[in-house]
Amino acid sequence: GAVVSQHPSRVICKSGTSVKIECRSLDFQATTMFWYRQFPKQSLMLMATSNEGSKATYEQGVEKDKFLINHASLTLSTLTVTSAHPEDSSFYICSARVGGLNYEQYFGPGTRLTVT
């Protein structure tokens, strides 16, 4: 149980285009979802926290107009990278939490984004 999927697993897009990444909780309802970014040989950096039906809370330094997050249902959150640039190339990972602060986060397998 507690499986989180991401789609696509890999995506290549051209500079200036937008790309959407989906995060789904397959067998539970996620009240909170998190989006992380991971650079090679670096730690995961939290980008934003989203609660179903409300606006996402972005971490300091993360451009909310560039990284659009939508958490429209209890099983789906999307991250849209708008007007992508090569420096946006990275590994994006989502996680989902079933309940309040003391509940475990379950992680998706990640999406590798390459912007050419």
Place this chain on the structure above:
Amino acid sequence: GDSVTQMEGPVTLSEEAFLTINCTYTATGYPSLFWYVQYPGEGLQLLLKATKADDKGSNKGFEATYRKETTSFHLEKGSVQVSDSAVYFCALSDPYGNNRLAFGKGNQVVVIP
């Protein structure tokens, strides 16, 4: 802010060898501490956790003890198997920040038969 530091570089060892991965942390307050494991092609999975000083987390032969005096949470396993090959992340949960997770850089562990 809160942060986690893991030892540099990948770890390569032979099957049945003893594994130690060092983890130290900086935090205000009293965080919970975690080890996550990421197997190839999969998402991060919680391996073990400890929520207060002197707690020992254990799972699948792995252990880690929450040491407040040395701000450490080192991961150990007495006899590794090839199936333990993965990336291991140390993390802490900020109790004053919505329990957000802060991660170390991770260590690639390769176990050779």
